[in-house]
Amino acid sequence: MNYENKFKDILRxxxxxxxxxxxxxxxALQVSKGIISLWENGLREPNMYSLIQLAIFFNISIxxxxxxx
Numbered sequence: 001m002n003y004e005n006k007f008k009d010i011l012r013x014x015x016x017x018x019x020x021x022x023x024x025x026x027x028a029l030q031v032s033k034g035i036i037s038l039w040e041n042g043l044r045e046p047n048m049y050s051l052i053q054l055a056i057f058f059n060i061s062i063x064x065x066x067x068x069x
Contacts, residue, residue, distance in 0.1 A: 006067025008042040012066075014058045015040075029053050 015025050015036075022036040029036075038044035039061070046054065055062045063069045 005042060007065065008040050009044070010055075010065060010067055011036075011054070012040045018058075025057075028057060 015022070020028075022040070023033045026033040026036045029050070035044070039046055051062050051065060055065050058065070061069065
């Protein structure tokens with residue numbers, strides 16, 4: 001499994017574990033719902049700023065977020 005597949009699955013799992021919809025997560029991160037969908041479907045990768053925002057939001061390391069831990 002490559003990094004993109006791990007990231008998309010980890011992101012979806014984190015969001016669902018917290019009972020959040022894509023719209024709710026998008027609002028919290030101040031991005032569009034479409035961006036969340038693209039990330040979760042592996043069609044686009046987040047930039048570094050977005051990775052940092054996601055890690056802060058979910059209170060995990062970037063390594064965990066992208067499946068390196």
